[in-house]
Amino acid sequence: MKKLILVNPAFRGHILGLIGKTLKFANPPIFSVLEAMSPKWDVKVYNQPFKVKYEKGLVGITSFTSNIYRAYKHADKFRKVGAKVIMGGPHVTFRIKEALKHCDSVVVGEVEGVWKQILKDYQNDNLKSVYYGEPKENFWEYYQNGFLKLKDTKKINAIQATRGCKFQCKFCTIHKLYKGGLRKVPIEKIVQQIDSVKPFWRTSIFFTDNNLFTDPVYCKKLFEALIPLKITWSGLASIDIAKDDKLLKLAKKSGCNRLGIGFETVNENVIKSNPGKLNLYQDYLKLIKRIKKHKIKITGTFIVGFEEDTFKSLWKLFVFTLKANLHLSFFSILTPFPGTELFDNVVKERKIKVFNWTKYDGLSLVTEHPSFNRFTIQPIFYFFRLSFLVNTTWGRILFALIILSASAYFW
Numbered sequence: 001m002k003k004l005i006l007v008n009p010a011f012r013g014h015i016l017g018l019i020g021k022t023l024k025f026a027n028p029p030i031f032s033v034l035e036a037m038s039p040k041w042d043v044k045v046y047n048q049p050f051k052v053k054y055e056k057g058l059v060g061i062t063s064f065t066s067n068i069y070r071a072y073k074h075a076d077k078f079r080k081v082g083a084k085v086i087m088g089g090p091h092v093t094f095r096i097k098e099a100l101k102h103c104d105s106v107v108v109g110e111v112e113g114v115w116k117q118i119l120k121d122y123q124n125d126n127l128k129s130v131y132y133g134e135p136k137e138n139f140w141e142y143y144q145n146g147f148l149k150l151k152d153t154k155k156i157n158a159i160q161a162t163r164g165c166k167f168q169c170k171f172c173t174i175h176k177l178y179k180g181g182l183r184k185v186p187i188e189k190i191v192q193q194i195d196s197v198k199p200f201w202r203t204s205i206f207f208t209d210n211n212l213f214t215d216p217v218y219c220k221k222l223f224e225a226l227i228p229l230k231i232t233w234s235g236l237a238s239i240d241i242a243k244d245d246k247l248l249k250l251a252k253k254s255g256c257n258r259l260g261i262g263f264e265t266v267n268e269n270v271i272k273s274n275p276g277k278l279n280l281y282q283d284y285l286k287l288i289k290r291i292k293k294h295k296i297k298i299t300g301t302f303i304v305g306f307e308e309d310t311f312k313s314l315w316k317l318f319v320f321t322l323k324a325n326l327h328l329s330f331f332s333i334l335t336p337f338p339g340t341e342l343f344d345n346v347v348k349e350r351k352i353k354v355f356n357w358t359k360y361d362g363l364s365l366v367t368e369h370p371s372f373n374r375f376t377i378q379p380i381f382y383f384f385r386l387s388f389l390v391n392t393t394w395g396r397i398l399f400a401l402i403i404l405s406a407s408a409y410f411w
């Protein structure tokens with residue numbers, strides 16, 4: 001049988017990998033897609049591996065920007081033993097030449113429309129350097145049947161209902177990665193996918209859509225279809241979902257227990273230069289209240305280090321998170337990911353200071369900033385990361401317990 005080896009290199013410090021393995025999670029969703037489209041292949045998977053057996057075969061490597069050096073290392077080692085290596089994902093899509101120094105082929109964009117050809121070319125020893133994976137309206141058709149036939153343990157509970165986003169934020173890769181408008185998987189196909197992963201994952205489903213609320217009509221139909229499945233699910237949505245109270249009610253009824261929402265900032269100067277989803281910032285608190293009313297937890301994501309950010313604006317953000325009292329807040333430092341408008345701008349203006357891709361993980365300042373440098377922003381950033389101890393209910397309980405035990409110890 002023909003051998004296909006799939007590799008997802010470890011992130012920083014292997015920590016995610018370790019947690020993932022312990023919780024029996026989750027190969028990246030792309031592994032199920034590739035495996036579903038390669039039914040006659042013997043597939044071996046390395047998810048954030050500590051150790052890899054480098055051997056001959058067709059090797060597919062996925063990666064982000066932050067783990068790309070590990071990806072290249074694996075690619076080099078596989079090629080050394082005679083394997084053919086093909087890479088895809090959000091980094092190589094925008095850094096084709098860089099990637100081709102380490103692999104035989106790069107898939108630019110989406111893989112569904114080109115995978116069959118790639119397998120054929122590999123077997124004929126005729127792999128092209130670049131495959132342009134144009135967005136397919138029916139992208140799901142390429143893997144649906146294969147996905148349903150995969151062994152339970154090979155399927156993951158991360159389901160993608162739509163590709164694309166209605167917003168075009170300067171710091172986000174999605175509208176460049178999934179070019180064009182929104183594409184939707186027919187709802188009955190989503191139901192089939194969820195039904196097929198239920199035996200292993202029982203009730204917990206994660207939607208990988210960048211924004212579940214891009215098409216409100218589709219969203220409503222999807223939630224209605226989820227009700228009889230009796231699952232719990234979480235996913236990402238833009239805050240404008242909270243304007244529709246009926247939809248929120250339906251979301252809860254369909255099993256939604258958590259929404260990840262990108263609030264990003266409350267600095268009006270940033271919002272002026274990034275119009276779109278951030279325009280609702282003045283209503284954030286009101287909208288958050290509406291979501292909470294339906295007992296849906298919110299994980300808010302925020303970005304610090306926008307060019308317009310100052311000590312004062314970040315303090316305002318901190319006060320906002322105190323008032324918002326979200327279930328969880330997740331902070332990143334603004335990072336210009338290749339492919340974004342932000343990346344093109346900072347390159348043009350020669351503002352990039354760190355060219356080491358490992359640092360492009362949202363934890364470091366990699367560009368020049370008018371108000372901060374990496375030494376001043378880092379403590380502020382860690383302050384934000386620890387702020388769950390005061391801006392979430394469970395964090396405050398934890399904090400009180402720590403203080404109590406510390407006082408008991410020193411008494």
Ligand code: B12
Pocket residue numbers: 008011012016027028029030033059060061062063064065066067086087088089090091107109110111112160172173174208209210332337338360361362363
């Ligand atoms: C699920 C997810 C995660 C999961 C892990 C996923 C994984 N790979 O293991 C978790 C939660 C761990 C995660 C973490 C992070 N993520 Co994330 N994540 C996503 C998300 C929501 C879905 C990805 C997905 O599974 N899509 C579905 C699958 C089927 O498709 P796909 O992976 O998009 O791949 C398509 C193509 O790229 C290509 N392809 C991809 N890989 C391969 C491999 C081969 C061999 C081939 C041929 C083709 C191919 O084909 C696919 C389908 O056509 C995307 C946003 C999105 N909606 O895409 C962000 C996204 C990938 N994440 C992103 C980021 C920035 C992060 C973080 C850095 C965030 C942070 N600040 O901490 C961290 C990274 C961890 C770290 N410490 O560095 C960025 C990536 C930007 C970049 N250039 O790196 C994205 C694009 C979000 C965004 N809005 O910009 N993430």
